[in-house]
Amino acid sequence: MAHKNCFEALDKTLKDVMSKKGLGNKIFGGKVVVFGGDFRQILSVVPRAGRSDILHASICSSYIWDYCHVLTLIKNTRLQQGRDGTSSKEIAEFLKWILNVGDAIVESTYPNLVHVFQDVAYLQGKAILASTIEVVDKINLYVLDLIPGEEKEYLSYDSIDRTNTSYTEAYEVLTLEFLSKLRTRGLPNHRIKLKVGTPIMLMRNLDQSDGLCNGTRLIVTRLANYVIEAKIMSGKNIGNIF
Numbered sequence: 001m002a003h004k005n006c007f008e009a010l011d012k013t014l015k016d017v018m019s020k021k022g023l024g025n026k027i028f029g030g031k032v033v034v035f036g037g038d039f040r041q042i043l044s045v046v047p048r049a050g051r052s053d054i055l056h057a058s059i060c061s062s063y064i065w066d067y068c069h070v071l072t073l074i075k076n077t078r079l080q081q082g083r084d085g086t087s088s089k090e091i092a093e094f095l096k097w098i099l100n101v102g103d104a105i106v107e108s109t110y111p112n113l114v115h116v117f118q119d120v121a122y123l124q125g126k127a128i129l130a131s132t133i134e135v136v137d138k139i140n141l142y143v144l145d146l147i148p149g150e151e152k153e154y155l156s157y158d159s160i161d162r163t164n165t166s167y168t169e170a171y172e173v174l175t176l177e178f179l180s181k182l183r184t185r186g187l188p189n190h191r192i193k194l195k196v197g198t199p200i201m202l203m204r205n206l207d208q209s210d211g212l213c214n215g216t217r218l219i220v221t222r223l224a225n226y227v228i229e230a231k232i233m234s235g236k237n238i239g240n241i242f
Contacts, residue, residue, distance in 0.1 A: 001042045002059075004062040007059055011028050015029045016029075106139060106146075114146055118197050123233060124234060141193070147195050151194070152195070156180075194228070196221065198220045200220060200228075201215060201216065201218070202214060210237060217234045218231060
């Protein structure tokens with residue numbers, strides 16, 4: 001998401017241009033401007049800034065936000081193309097169909113994957129978008145079984161640090177079973193299985209100058225006990241190993 005100053009500069013420019021037509025006092029000179037994206041997921045990049053500075057740079061902190069009308073998608077157009085409606089029953093059937101044909105989706109998207117899974121050019125232009133976390137897990141496990149090599153399992157930290165703290169009843173609720181079953185958007189699963197040659201994607205901005213950003217795609221090149229080595233396969237830093 002661009003810095004709010006970019007949008008405010010556009011607003012002032014359009015007001016200046018349209019002032020001759022008597023529209024200099026209207027937002028964006030009376031022009032309709034459509035913004036795309038979600039500032040809650042893609043925040044502005046402000047070098048050496050704190051959390052408050054980054055939030056202040058977002059468009060929601062600009063005077064322009066008072067004139068914005070938020071539009072949200074309420075219809076599943078893709079589902080409607082194959083169905084006459086969008087009832088909860090039909091959506092459930094659609095998701096069940098996706099789960100049952102996960103192998104077919106992989107075969108159609110990545111033909112001959114076993115023979116070319118280490119070809120960066122082959123993987124760059126292909127991706128599978130899934131509707132739910134359950135579908136993601138099913139496809140990931142299916143692809144992992146296809147890729148040859150030894151599998152390595154990584155577990156997240158599944159206990160509470162109780163040092164220098166007093167006992168509370170919350171500790172009884174946060175059991176190992178509860179922590180290991182947490183599955184939500186933006187967080188990796190408790191158990192991750194990988195092989196050398198597996199395509200992976202970063203979920204956090206680690207080092208933007210080196211291209212290690214949220215959404216960067218990499219290929220696993222080495223699996224150690226506590227370290228994963230991978231090679232970038234997208235962006236301007238393609239080929240770099242971290």
